[in-house]
Amino acid sequence: MKIWATNGWNKLNSCILGDVYAPEYFNHLTNGKVKDIMKRVLHETKEDLEHIETTLKSFDINVLRPMLNNKFTGSYHSPPLQPRDTHLVYEDTLFYTGDSNAYDHIHDNINKLIKPFAYEWEDCPSITRLDSDVILDGLDPIAYKYFKNYFTDKKISVHTLFNKGHSDGIYQPLGPGVWMSHGPVFHSNTQFEDWQTISVEENDWTQYHDFINFKNKAKSKWAIPGEEFTDEMINFVETYINKWVGYCEETIFDLGFVMMSPTDALVISKNQKYEDTMYSYGVTPHYVPWRHRTFWDCGLHCIITDLERDVLS
Numbered sequence: 001m002k003i004w005a006t007n008g009w010n011k012l013n014s015c016i017l018g019d020v021y022a023p024e025y026f027n028h029l030t031n032g033k034v035k036d037i038m039k040r041v042l043h044e045t046k047e048d049l050e051h052i053e054t055t056l057k058s059f060d061i062n063v064l065r066p067m068l069n070n071k072f073t074g075s076y077h078s079p080p081l082q083p084r085d086t087h088l089v090y091e092d093t094l095f096y097t098g099d100s101n102a103y104d105h106i107h108d109n110i111n112k113l114i115k116p117f118a119y120e121w122e123d124c125p126s127i128t129r130l131d132s133d134v135i136l137d138g139l140d141p142i143a144y145k146y147f148k149n150y151f152t153d154k155k156i157s158v159h160t161l162f163n164k165g166h167s168d169g170i171y172q173p174l175g176p177g178v179w180m181s182h183g184p185v186f187h188s189n190t191q192f193e194d195w196q197t198i199s200v201e202e203n204d205w206t207q208y209h210d211f212i213n214f215k216n217k218a219k220s221k222w223a224i225p226g227e228e229f230t231d232e233m234i235n236f237v238e239t240y241i242n243k244w245v246g247y248c249e250e251t252i253f254d255l256g257f258v259m260m261s262p263t264d265a266l267v268i269s270k271n272q273k274y275e276d277t278m279y280s281y282g283v284t285p286h287y288v289p290w291r292h293r294t295f296w297d298c299g300l301h302c303i304i305t306d307l308e309r310d311v312l313s
Contacts, residue, residue: 066102220249246297256299
């Protein structure tokens with residue numbers, strides 16, 4: 001299988017799209033309300049993933065999916081929904097930093113695959129490829145040293161930042177010379193000083209009618225549109241599937257777009273200002289539904305990882 005990428009905006013030819021369990025995964029639950037809610041989350045997430053896959057394929061993008069067992073086996077293992085956390089392609093090499101066998105059938109067809117660490121490391125989204133430059137943002141010392149040495153050996157200019165959390169939830173390149181970000185991208189005015197920065201607004205929480213309980217009971221970690229934060233639901237999430245959720249209040253989901261080509265972006269935002277901004281830079285936004293972003297705490301950029309993009313001409 002051919003893989004290649006040195007940035008995140010050239011024409012996308014091949015990618016991995018994550019997946020979740022089928023609704024029957026929760027058939028074993030005895031609490032009917034919790035069971036119904038969790039089965040709805042999985043069902044609607046599956047529907048949205050199918051819509052996303054169809055849209056990607058309509059742009060002549062080959063879409064590969066992880067394999068998973070839809071039968072509950074006694075432990076609530078996280079589904080392979082966010083492949084970008086543990087996958088990074090640079091040129092013709094795939095770095096895999098996870099420990100899941102859900103991707104084995106994909107990895108078996110890749111010639112140059114490197115597992116740089118003996119432990120699972122989920123911060124690949126904090127490495128931003130910009131052709132002849134790369135940003136390493138908030139990496140732990142071991143990972144930072146490894147990737148700094150790797151890119152330096154390739155004569156790539158390494159820029160170091162210290163933001164907390166995955167950097168694709170703070171800033172993303174729309175294309176060469178343009179950032180979309182929430183807040184300042186860099187602490188120094190000399191870094192990428194000729195790039196323009198477009199500000200992205202905070203999330204809209206109006207669809208969550210119980211925002212106070214979201215802040216207090218759910219500790220701002222997760223939310224399900226249209227559902228109350230009952231003690232039963234909170235106890236189930238915190239006790240059994242706390243690793244499935246994140247800290248969604250701090251994630252700017254509109255930044256989680258994916259460039260399918262230099263002029264086409266896959267988006268989940270219906271914000272008119274957001275769309276108009278993309279159009280003003282020659283980029284057409286293509287909307288897809290992603291209803292449970294605040295449960296899974298991820299946008300499109302997390303659930304899609306590029307395997308092959310056109311070679312920079």
